[in-house]
Amino acid sequence: MFGQLGKQGWLIMKATSLPLALGLVLGLGAAAHAATLDDVKAKGFLQCGANTGLPGFAAPDNAGNWTGFDVDYCRAVAAAIFGDPSKVKFTPLSAKERFTALQSGEVDVLIRNTTWTMSRDTSLGLKFAGVNYYDGQGFMVRKDLGVSSALELSGASICVQTGTTTELNLADYFRANKMDYNPVVFEKLDETNSAYDSGRCDALTTDASGLYATRLTMKSPGDHMVLPEIISKEPLGPVVRQGDDQWFNVVKWTHFALLDAEELGVTQANVEEMKTSDNPEIKRLLGVDGTFGQAIGLSNDWVVNIIKGVGNYGEIFERNIGTSSPLEIERGLNALWTDGGIQYGMPVR
Amino acid sequence: MAHPIAEDAPLRTAEPRVSFLNDPVKRGLLVQFVLLVLVVGFFAWIVTNTAENLQRANIASGFGFLDYRAGFDIAQSVVPYSQDASYGYALLVGFINTLVVAVLGVVIASFIGLLVGIGRLSSNWLVRQISTAYVETFRNIPPLLVIFFWYFGVLAVLPQPRDALSLGFGFSLSNRGMFTPRPLFEPAFWVVVAGFAVGIAMTVAFSAWARRKQMRTGQQTRVLPAALALIVGLPLVLFVLAGSPMSLEFPQQTRFNLVGGLQVKPEFIALMLALSIYTAAFIAEIVRAGILAVSHGQTEAAHSLGLRPGPTLRLIVIPQALRVIIPPLTSQYLNLTKNSSLAVAIGYPDLVSVGGTILNQTGQAVEIVIIWMAVYLGISLATSLFMNWFNRRVALVER
16 A cells, blocks of 8 residues: 555655644645646646545555545546556545645645535635535444434434534534434544444444445445435535646546546547547547647647546446446436536536 | 053953953853844744745634634533534533543552552562563553554443443443443432531541540551541431432433433543553553662661551652652653543544544644644643642652
């Protein structure tokens, strides 16, 4: 696992927020503000803040390679810049460490199941570049408890990860429904999950996608069920620092390119043939027409590189978390707008 | 040249004309001044640099967030807390939780440490070996692992609350912690409390009288039976006379948890046990060193005066050993307090845990880290001050 991480990544793994805050104090972060794209190109790789291990979204596989939905988004950005999806290093971050790591410049972009909220957009010095997964908070319980609705959870002990929107939604939901609960709060995801698995809590709450992913890591996944209630909106997306519009555009348009490619039927397998397509939209997207890539500081075939590297949005979804993966998550809200979902790529024009 | 003597005279009495830098007093002052400027300048630079960086990165700063509504819940609190309280109040709750663990941990660790330390010097082979094994085991395991051992290894494998282990008298143990009956006091209970207070006062007076009598006549009076009768017996009699003004609320089984009674959460138990047991290993060694530092002649002298081993230890050895024990003991108390921040790993809401939550909800890392450091520094300095004062008092015993 350490082989995958750069020296910085290893340091971060050891770190709590203290050294990160020190980075802010001593102004180490200042240099990272100017032109992130130039810095990344000079460095030769993208430093991506990822989850500490959430199957399907970001987790090292048996061979030590990071895989997952969010990981593929990091690789997509790397492919857009370098034409090579492997030029990325991952920094596993806990919920508590993630924003400070981005603020202080330890990572170039944070793609880690992070909910877009107003205060995070306004008071943290950060910007969300889009929503790559529309999620909502749910509950998981043991089947043998005989609970079929979250409204029956009054008096339950509930495991939750600290410093998340989840923790606040939980408090709001139980108060709104006039129910009691005992929060059992952990800093790290694996501690939260193992406490639930060992029976310390009756229920585990986090984003629904996270619940499906976590269920796979339980001792016997079949004994657990996700309750039907979704108690909040959790739009998850990539985050960058404020004050660098070019970099913001690179991340934002990588996301839109993935969506547009799916909409136009451009896949990892057919991207080379598609270059000869007569469809003007495809021609613009793949850089056959126009100089859209250069306009954001990349090469004109940036989308070809992305799609060759990781596939389009639908392919990333299916491969990591879709119905053919162990997580078996339906597209639902995350289907394209043309298929009844709300994922909508802005036009390349 | 007209009055060479008059001109030379003051020169002789004046100090020899040497360089300013060769005067140790002035040079010292200069060095101190330069150092002061550098230190003040360094901190000023840190502060302004941080403020500038935060400003430039468009990150909110300042301590105003302490007044905002917290919005999250805290599982364990000594003082009443709800999600409507402010961030500042939530930090206070965390601070109190830290203090509770630190104070209880210090008391339990000192007790275990004293026993084991004396046990290592025992003439009983088995006691000596057990004590040695204890010290060598727990001294050499990182405290975080000891915490995990208790939390994930012992407490987490206890049964679900439905199948809780009953310990009798309404006490039960499950993976949700220990449940005990909660005493509910009726108004008339004040009589019992008053009887208890009177009992203590009378015991103090009685033992003072017993000591004076021993000084005067050399006769010893046994204080313990009288003390028991006054402190335990008197309130008990009053309790019965007042018609048992107290009832017990027993924990009731509900769908998920036991409700009612008193609950001691597993996070607290694990942290408490781990910190106490870990620190006690070090304290045991300090106690042993302190006792060994008292010359064996002292013990022999006491024995030759006819004192039995118990009183010899209590009256001769330990008072002298304390002088050696207390300074390193202070370090252990400080270590225990600081190690309590490992609570964050098992979800006990101490200052670091609650602060971490606030840090992430507000994003104000620098401010929270400053508060953390200031509070731990404050607790440690207060402990040091107290222990230094206590050390001076004990040191006076030396003649």
